[in-house]
Amino acid sequence: MGMHDEIYRLSLEARSVIRGRARRTPLDYSSTFSRIAGFDVFLKYENLQKTGSFKVRGALFKLSRLQDARGVIAASAGNHAQGVAYAASVYGLQAVIVMPETASISKVEATQGYGARVVLHGRVYDEAWEEAVRLSEELGFELVHPFNDPLIMAGQGTIAFEVLEDLPRVDAIIVPIGGGGLISGIAVVAKRLNPDVRIIGVEPANAPKVTVSLKEGRPTRVEVKPTIADGLAVKAPGDLTFNIIRELVDDVVTVTEEEIAEALYLLLERGKVLAEGSGAAPLAAVLSGKVESSGPTVVIVSGGNIDLNMMYRILLRGLSSRGRIASLEGYVPDTPGTLHEITGIIASRRGNIVDVIHERTDYKAPAWHTRVKIIVEVPSRQTLEEVLEELRKRGYDMRASI
Numbered sequence: 001m002g003m004h005d006e007i008y009r010l011s012l013e014a015r016s017v018i019r020g021r022a023r024r025t026p027l028d029y030s031s032t033f034s035r036i037a038g039f040d041v042f043l044k045y046e047n048l049q050k051t052g053s054f055k056v057r058g059a060l061f062k063l064s065r066l067q068d069a070r071g072v073i074a075a076s077a078g079n080h081a082q083g084v085a086y087a088a089s090v091y092g093l094q095a096v097i098v099m100p101e102t103a104s105i106s107k108v109e110a111t112q113g114y115g116a117r118v119v120l121h122g123r124v125y126d127e128a129w130e131e132a133v134r135l136s137e138e139l140g141f142e143l144v145h146p147f148n149d150p151l152i153m154a155g156q157g158t159i160a161f162e163v164l165e166d167l168p169r170v171d172a173i174i175v176p177i178g179g180g181g182l183i184s185g186i187a188v189v190a191k192r193l194n195p196d197v198r199i200i201g202v203e204p205a206n207a208p209k210v211t212v213s214l215k216e217g218r219p220t221r222v223e224v225k226p227t228i229a230d231g232l233a234v235k236a237p238g239d240l241t242f243n244i245i246r247e248l249v250d251d252v253v254t255v256t257e258e259e260i261a262e263a264l265y266l267l268l269e270r271g272k273v274l275a276e277g278s279g280a281a282p283l284a285a286v287l288s289g290k291v292e293s294s295g296p297t298v299v300i301v302s303g304g305n306i307d308l309n310m311m312y313r314i315l316l317r318g319l320s321s322r323g324r325i326a327s328l329e330g331y332v333p334d335t336p337g338t339l340h341e342i343t344g345i346i347a348s349r350r351g352n353i354v355d356v357i358h359e360r361t362d363y364k365a366p367a368w369h370t371r372v373k374i375i376v377e378v379p380s381r382q383t384l385e386e387v388l389e390e391l392r393k394r395g396y397d398m399r400a401s402i
């Protein structure tokens, strides 16, 4: 039996194994994103999946085959860790998760919350992986690879059954690519159910391993730069996932950090959906015009585990690029009433002051002037322009930035 047949058969089995243990996530039409894209966009909400990402599907299926093992072990600083930890708790298996020392406290705690033992080792993922290999031999635990495993791919492929049941006339499915387990599973199942469905992969321009590997004709390691889509920051696809991608995936596109940040912002503001960077990458590709489609298009929102500090920074950037939050800065006369007048102008346009920094120790200030920086929230970019215009009319040379 060929690899595709094997994964399809396994995925059918995975459906019944994960039923009741993972959620059957909703697929919803988005009028807002359809309007922007120019074709019908549907979102598949894997951010609402148990543990906050699709990873639990593959982990549940894989671990269902390991119930006699002494324990399981995985290396991950992210969603694979939580998926394996949760699946281990479902089957009553011991789990050890090796994370790089840089892993965020929230991820460590979430993984421990499912009962796994977390071992912090190494500065980067590769070092954590080597330690996991070593520990698996020492403890006699089964190592669970995050993507290059037919059982993991088959588990992730269960998403495609749900998509084709809910939307049989789907034209294209847009899928993020890390190591390629998710897209491989989805491609095998979707193409089997309907060979006309197009599968389009999305990866960050900062981690373009599949784009480069396809060009080279073999799995190729690339240099990975930091990306908000941390789940997609993988150096090379697996040999199994690469072959499936080469055979079944119709197109792979890359997205920039700005495009991912904008998609995260719009998902939250317009869609009321909290996604993580990797989960927003497919929508980023659609909204930036990198995906062509004329029929119903499904965008996989693959996860929602974003650090709130990161989301806060993305929101600030989004608000400032829309002129809805700004920093007004300049030198103003150091005389009584100046601040009063400036803040009065802001208030008269319904601007809300977030912070005022009055820097008298700025020795570059012209004589009898002081530097002020006022962070304001305003209803729109136009209001911001009006405030600046009024300030200028009254003799205050202030500029907006963030």
Ligand SMILES: Cc1ncc(COP(=O)(O)O)c(C=O)c1O
Pocket: 053, 055, 078, 079, 080, 146, 147, 176, 177, 178, 179, 180, 181, 182, 183, 231, 232, 276, 278, 279, 302, 303, 304
């Ligand atoms: C939220 C999210 N989306 C997508 C991916 C990529 O999945 P894969 O490595 O199977 O390509 C990951 C991987 O960690 C992820 O966490």
